Amino acid sequence: MLKRLTIRDFGIIENLEWRPGPGLNVITGETGAGKSLVLDALDVLLGRRVGQEVVRTGAASAVIEAEVSPEPAEGAGPPVVIRREVERSGRGSASIEGRAVPVRSLKELAGAAFDLHGPNQQFSLLEAGQQLSLIDTYAETTEVRAAFAALAGKLMEVRTRLRTLLSDERQLTRRRDLLTYEVGEIRAAGPVPGEEAELEEESHLLANTERLRAAVAQAWEHLNGGEAGAPSGTDSLGDGLQQLREAAHIDRHLEGLVQTVESALIQLEDVGRELASYRDSLEYDPARHEQVQTRLDLLRTLKKKYGASIEAVLAYAEQAETELLSLDSSDEYRLHLEREEEALRSQVASLGEQLSERRRAAAETLSSAVEQELSELNMGGTGFMVSFQLIEGDDDLMLSDGSTCGFTREGIDDIEFLIRPNPGEPFLPLARVASTGETSRLMLALRCALRRGGPVPTLVFDEIDMGIGGRSGEVIGKKLALLSRQHQVICITHLPQVAAYGDSQYSVQKKVSGDRTFVVLSELQGAERESELSDMLGSLGEPSLFGAQELLQRARTWKGAAA
Incomplete structure (x- = not known):
């Protein structure tokens, strides 16, 4: 979970410290106020390549620092401080708990703590390894996968010893x-x-x-x-x-x-x-x-x-x-290893098929759940499926139907999430879908369908409401609220119907003092929040304020009933 985010001299942000809470955190503000800079800062911690252009005018360097916890719940463990600095000279540095590390190490730790879903980010759900882990979590295959990994590792070890012996x-x-x-x-x-x-x-x-x-x-x-x-x-x-x-x-x-x-x-x-x-x-x-x-x-x-x-x-x-x-006797030893390899091949093949069958069954259920979620998000024409291919390779296993395949410690399956954007079109790999607000909603649908599992404690959504109206926005707000029961969720939104479902709401404003521009982030409560939602509804006066109050009350009632 993201416990603290500090941004200094990054873009038009001079000095910003934010401590989001558990549950659903929504960030609102006028277009161009700097809301997406928060997402950009998190993306830098995830290893995004940036240059001196991100350093605020007049500053020597831009600094982004975060306290993250590997668990979604508060108090689940001491937070870890991660930091990245980009100097105007073009040089940069990364650190974890004050110790200098390569950017890839920072990326690994940050990637385990939060996942970004926005127009310019590469989602963790696009990675094949992450997709397989999510299927296994959804299928509850922890024990059988661990047993398979142990057997596969032993088979690999025996084969290595055989190759060594023969060579x-x-x-x-x-x-x-x-x-x-x-x-x-x-x-x-x-x-x-x-x-x-x-x-x-x-x-x-x-x-x-x-x-x-x-x-x-x-x-x-x-x-x-x-x-x-x-x-x-x-x-x-x-x-x-x-x-x-x-x-x-x-x-x-x-x-x-x-x-x-x-x-x-x-x-x-x-x-x-x-x-x-x-x-x-x-x-x-x-x-x-x-x-x-x-x-x-x-x-x-x-x-x-x-x-x-x-x-x-x-x-x-x-x-x-x-x-x-x-x-x-070397011959006796070789025969011993060959017999052991044959026995292990049979065991690995049998357990691999069991694991694959459970994954395929779970994938069918998941596909239906994702399409249902997409339908509720006004994307009813979008199809979703999980493609399964047997791993090819020299380490052939003989399966029960007579076919052969390779294997890794993760199993015998190569899987990929596929999307059909519109009826009649072919299914395409998820990684080839354009990065738009529609993609963010697709990621939301996936996360909602997978909400009983998933290792990333903090999910960040940007432009998830692009091109939709208030009624669909309220559906998104409800789904984000449900998702926030298993994850800390951060959402940058333009729709009051989404913002009303937040457990906490923050406003980003751009202010000018003298000849300099600053970004201010502040938490909204009570009348301030009602006023912000009123402005987001697009008019002034009592009717607009009443509409904001009605939105908040409706959200509170729904969350109370859904608890």
């Missing part, structure tokens, strides 16, 4: 030698799960033997006395016990405490004996320390080469041994 037997020998060395290295080392943790603990103890011995010795001295005559902890506790016994002769309530101290004294004496034994057993063994470190280094080397853990290293060895078995 270079030496590579097979090198592979066998490498696997033999790797398995030998792992098996010779003999790593054991859990061994590394135990060795690391032992290494830590060995490295700190002297510190540990000193600490234990000092603890023992505090408990048992160090130099001759020095008081010990046990001596002090024994003296205290003697005094407590004398006190217990006087007050029997202290006898419980006497027993507690007696027990503590026994435990303290035991601790002293254990500490002495532990202290005497501590002895640094440099040879063992070196042996442990050498073993740890070996285990870490194995992990660096073969896996993130000892378990992964052992799993790699088993996998390599399995492959070695299949490499014992």
Whole structure:
């Protein structure tokens, strides 16, 4: 979704910042006021080639910046800032989140965020890959398409390995030698799960033997006395016990405490004996320390080469041994790959036919839906269909009817959207239809028919109302409002019947100050919006204002009922 658009020194726009909301955003204003400059600015972000002519007179460069979110809903993720600058010198730059990128990278990101439908834009729906994705979304083929892509990828991989094997037997020998060395290295080392943790603990103890011995010795001295005559902890506790016994002769309530101290004294004496034994057993063994470190280094080397853990290293060895078995004979390995290829070809062909059948069924439903939408847009004579051709290529699959075809990871179909502008005329590729307001309505019909799916969150329409009247305009307004439930929609319109259905309305005005021209974009609410619609109705006074109010009320009522 488009969250913010900032335009500086672009054409007659000096500085404009716009934050469209979700739903349907309509832009209105007099002809020549600069409405289409907003669309042109978005087109520049989509990679359109422009020169110094777009830079405002007196400025060094034109800057277009947008915050876009890859999801249509507000709050669906942090927005990404994309920017393009065109200098008067003819040079330019593009950036994403402040990082310089090629214009094609900017085009890819912007193309995923919004799609333009106007007289001078190339629509994403004209691209074959986008058309196929839309058919799959409409047909709800996500799972079967993913399964096909996985199988097709595996078949391509097997074929690549076969070609490599047949073209270079030496590579097979090198592979066998490498696997033999790797398995030998792992098996010779003999790593054991859990061994590394135990060795690391032992290494830590060995490295700190002297510190540990000193600490234990000092603890023992505090408990048992160090130099001759020095008081010990046990001596002090024994003296205290003697005094407590004398006190217990006087007050029997202290006898419980006497027993507690007696027990503590026994435990303290035991601790002293254990500490002495532990202290005497501590002895640094440099040879063992070196042996442990050498073993740890070996285990870490194995992990660096073969896996993130000892378990992964052992799993790699088993996998390599399995492959070695299949490499014992190049003929045997080749036969293994050929059998695998044949099995995969059969699976890919079967799943490809299933995917194609679902696409064709969905295409028929879509064609009827598009023609219905076109009829409601006063384009009833326009026909729509999806052309299907099997992919040609060397990677032949045998289909159930005996025919053969090629394939890609997307399937076995080449598809194309076709349009018949008038009854009796031939169907033509969508890409060959002239870019007019009629084309924008065609795109609207397609989008409405496809509104249960589609990856582009923001749709922008310009001149969609060219050459039509108020009644058809109201139909367009309703369809745009319905479409805005799944997408953020931006529409530049001259018809009040379209504008009335907007969730937000913005006015573009051209103003002159001194000898300079400026463009101002402002949001219209309440009386301002009624006044704008009144002016668009083409007359002044109460009847026109009443008509504007009636339009807005009718739109509100319809949207409420359609919710």
